[in-house]
Amino acid sequence: MNDFRIPLGTWVEVVIDFVTDTFGFLFDFVATVVSGAYDVVDAVVSTPPFWVIIIALVALGFAARGWRFAIGTVIGLTAIVGVDQWDNAMDTLALVLVASVIAVLIAVPLGIAAAKSSATSNFLRPLLDLTQTMPAFVYLIPALILFGIGVVPGVVATIIFAVAPGVRLTELGIRGVDAEVVEAGEAFGASPWRILRQIQLPLAMPSIMAGINQVIMLSLSMVVIAGMVGAGGLGQPVVASLNRIDVALGFEAGLSVVILAIFLDRLTASLGGGETPLGRVLARHGHARIEREAAAKSPAVDPAPVTRDLVDA
Numbered sequence: 001m002n003d004f005r006i007p008l009g010t011w012v013e014v015v016i017d018f019v020t021d022t023f024g025f026l027f028d029f030v031a032t033v034v035s036g037a038y039d040v041v042d043a044v045v046s047t048p049p050f051w052v053i054i055i056a057l058v059a060l061g062f063a064a065r066g067w068r069f070a071i072g073t074v075i076g077l078t079a080i081v082g083v084d085q086w087d088n089a090m091d092t093l094a095l096v097l098v099a100s101v102i103a104v105l106i107a108v109p110l111g112i113a114a115a116k117s118s119a120t121s122n123f124l125r126p127l128l129d130l131t132q133t134m135p136a137f138v139y140l141i142p143a144l145i146l147f148g149i150g151v152v153p154g155v156v157a158t159i160i161f162a163v164a165p166g167v168r169l170t171e172l173g174i175r176g177v178d179a180e181v182v183e184a185g186e187a188f189g190a191s192p193w194r195i196l197r198q199i200q201l202p203l204a205m206p207s208i209m210a211g212i213n214q215v216i217m218l219s220l221s222m223v224v225i226a227g228m229v230g231a232g233g234l235g236q237p238v239v240a241s242l243n244r245i246d247v248a249l250g251f252e253a254g255l256s257v258v259i260l261a262i263f264l265d266r267l268t269a270s271l272g273g274g275e276t277p278l279g280r281v282l283a284r285h286g287h288a289r290i291e292r293e294a295a296a297k298s299p300a301v302d303p304a305p306v307t308r309d310l311v312d313a
Helices: 008-022 024-046 050-065 067-082 086-116 118-133 136-147 151-175 179-187 192-221 223-227 235-244 247-273 277-297 305-312
Strands: none
Touching: 008 024, 008 136, 024 086, 024 136, 024 151, 050 067, 050 247, 067 086, 067 247, 086 118, 086 151, 086 192, 086 223, 086 235, 086 247, 118 151, 136 151, 136 223, 151 192, 151 223, 179 192, 192 223, 192 247, 223 235, 235 247
């Protein structure tokens, strides 16, 4: 057997030590920001009585998908209260919301940059492949070294794990916009920024929302792993049930995760499709406004629907 061995792990350890010593102040700043954001969101969802949060989420579900989804939301959230996992569920919801928002803020600009530049896309592709195929537990090692035990390493590991589909689907959506539509905008003298904002992003929105949906689902899949590093939430009772072989506790915590996942999945999926009660109302209002402005500016000319926003702007 060949005794030759590439000390790749040792090299990575040296790099981590160098980064920790050199940029410790930056990681302290990131930890402060992430921890502060989590504390604020957690206070918003955990401080009010459970029935206030249930009413708010039910109203959101009704606006997104109608009364059937609202009834399902009531049943699911009441079940979480019934198994005494409400506080843990709200901690998990806060963690998922913070990690998902940060991941989306990273993913969408990177996806736009990748769609605009093939060089950027080629550079990001292997990094995204790495983040999607690397075992999730591996992310916890540098996160623990850089941020210690608590919520922050859980959030950071979740962001790294969940950001890839947001980048990929944003790039896919923008690249999938019909070139003739973009050319029509250019023919009206629109700037690249206006074409991106008024043509490409709206037409790519279903794909972008699908990416956001996947970011949220992957964030929820990291709940248990984040609980292993002290992030709290539903991950803690799941880990405790594994240590004690407590089937009842594990089932109750796992069911709570499933209920949150179904609610967030259906909610974001409906927003991406645009077929929601609230979305239809907003769409009718927006179309009526555009038609009024177009008629006021050019009563005898009916601009093409695709470029109407550009003309009005």
